[in-house]
Amino acid sequence: MLRPVTRYADDLSYVHHTGFADLARGAARFVVDLIGPERRRVVDLGCGSGIVLRALTDAGHEAIGVDLSPAMLALAKRTAPRARLLQGSLYRVPLPSTDLILAIGEPLNYLEPDARPPALAAFFRKVARALPRGGRFLFDVIVDAPGRPLSRRAWAAGEDWAVLVDTTEDAARTRLTRDVTSFVRRGRRWRRTRELHHVRVLRTVDLRRLLRDAGFAVRVRTSYGEHPLAERRRAFLCTKR
Ligand SMILES: C[S@@+](CC[C@H](N)C(=O)[O-])C[C@H]1O[C@@H](n2cnc3c(N)ncnc32)[C@H](O)[C@@H]1O
Known part of the structure; x- marks a missing residue:
């Protein structure tokens, strides 16, 4: 019996970086357009192998990546050498003040390594505190939307x-x-x-409520620009009020 883990150890990290980079590339194009030309600080939570971080530093922004997986961070160090990288859970790392916070590719769906569901309300409040008024928080998750089961x-x-x-x-x-x-x-x-x-599968209605309570205006999307999200995935583009 395997213990439930949020691992992304060496081999799965390599497979994800090599074979499943399309979402990160699509999100990166969308984010760079969203930010515009002025230099910004961006924190990418669950940054994985650093594809979004690299697009950000190439566009002249300051990029900070956080991930639980040391193997992912080793890839991110090579992919985005100008980004700052922190190893730890996005629920526990202190967030620096920043203009934009990202969580791309479902990191908010993952349970903690001990399989506990972390509380999103406290996390959304922490994200809001790190942003100025008008600052953005962008993430995508698997939701309980109409459609066939994902089994x-x-x-x-x-x-x-x-x-x-x-x-x-x-x-x-x-x-x-x-x-x-x-x-x-x-x-x-x-x-x-x-x-x-x-x-965990999240409910759009719950997320909207929690985000509103944390002080965000929310728009729910089914694509990152030209890049459509997979079935039952939604992106939440949140602006701090
Ligand atoms: C599907 S990958 C997406 C990686 C990257 N954002 C991308 O789009 O390519 C999910 C990432 O979230 C990370 N992750 C999951 N739970 C996390 C947590 N609680 N704190 C930090 N990272 C986490 C995993 O280690 C993994 O790198």
């Missing part, structure tokens, strides 16, 4: 990696379990690793 088996593969994902959604649509097996070529051998991710 399914899927696979993807590249030159030197393959990943099999067995997703189970509970009947009440409150949680997903992703049983992820990845294969990565190491020299002449292939290494197999398995991670079990527990994530």
